[in-house]
Amino acid sequence: MHKYSAPNPTKLDRKFYERSVVEVARDLIGKQLIWGAHSGIITETEAYSGCDDPASHAFKGATPRSSIMFGPAGIAYVYLIYGMYNCLNIITQPEGQGSGVLIRGMKLSVSQPSGSDLSQLNRAGDLPNLDGSGYLHLNGPGKICRHLNITREHNGISFLDHTDYYITEGLLDPNITTTTRIGITKGTDKHWRFVLVESIKTSLDK
DNA sequence: CGCAAGATTATT
DNA sequence: ATAATCTTGCGA
Numbered sequence: 001m002h003k004y005s006a007p008n009p010t011k012l013d014r015k016f017y018e019r020s021v022v023e024v025a026r027d028l029i030g031k032q033l034i035w036g037a038h039s040g041i042i043t044e045t046e047a048y049s050g051c052d053d054p055a056s057h058a059f060k061g062a063t064p065r066s067s068i069m070f071g072p073a074g075i076a077y078v079y080l081i082y083g084m085y086n087c088l089n090i091i092t093q094p095e096g097q098g099s100g101v102l103i104r105g106m107k108l109s110v111s112q113p114s115g116s117d118l119s120q121l122n123r124a125g126d127l128p129n130l131d132g133s134g135y136l137h138l139n140g141p142g143k144i145c146r147h148l149n150i151t152r153e154h155n156g157i158s159f160l161d162h163t164d165y166y167i168t169e170g171l172l173d174p175n176i177t178t179t180t181r182i183g184i185t186k187g188t189d190k191h192w193r194f195v196l197v198e199s200i201k202t203s204l205d206k
Numbered sequence: 207c208g209c210a211a212g213a214t215t216a217t218t
Numbered sequence: 219a220t221a222a223t224c225t226t227g228c229g230a
Binding site for chain 1: 212214
C-alpha cells in the first residue's frame with residue numbers, strides 16, 4: 001500500500017524546479033500533476049539538459065522553438081513531434097541554462113470510468129487511488145497530451161502561479177529506477193529516464 | 207526555399 | 219517493421 005502526503009499538499013515552487021534537471025526529473029516521479037479537471041501521479045520522466053546534451057532541443061542553443069527552455073523554471077514547454085503528437089515538458093534550472101523534463105507517463109485519476117476507458121482501467125495490484133475510483137495508465141508522452149488535451153497552445157504556461165495547472169506532493173516514498181532515454185539517437189549513454197517501479201507493467205497485470 | 211530528421215504511436 | 223503526418227532548423 002502506498003503512502004500519500006497529507007491533504008492540502010503544497011504546490012511545488014520555483015526552488016523545486018530551479019535545481020539540476022536530472023534531480024528534478026527524478027523528484028517528479030510520484031508527484032501529483034493537476035491539469036485543469038484532470039489529475040494523476042507522474043510515473044515516468046526524462047531529463048533533457050542544455051548544451052552538453054546532444055539529445056536536447058537546447059543542444060544547439062536557443063532557436064525559436066527551444067528558447068523557452070532557456071527561460072525561467074516551472075514553465076510548460078509543449079512541442080509537436082512526428083507531426084501528430086504533443087509532448088509536455090517542464091522547464092528547469094536557473095534562467096539561461098536551457099533544460100527541461102519530459103513527462104512520459106502518469107496514472108490518470110478516473111472518477112467516472114466510461115466507454116473505452118473502462119477496458120483500460122488498471123485493477124488488481126495497481127496503485128491505490130486517492131478517492132476510491134480508478135486509474136488509467138498513460139504510458140507515453142503523446143498519450144498524456146492526447147488524454148489531457150494538452151497542445152502547443154499551452155506552451156509557456158506557468159506551473160507556479162495557476163490555480164488549476166500545478167504539481168503537488170504525491171507518493172511519500174516512491175521506488176524509482178533509471179534507464180537510458182527512449183526514442184533518441186544521440187545522448188544514449190545518459191541514464192536520465194526515471195520510472196516509478198510500482199507502475200512497471202508485469203506479466204501479472206491485465 | 208527545399209529537405210531530412212524527429213524526446214511517438216498504432217498497426218501489420 | 220512500418221506508416222502516418224507536419225514542424226523545425228539547416229544549408230544553399
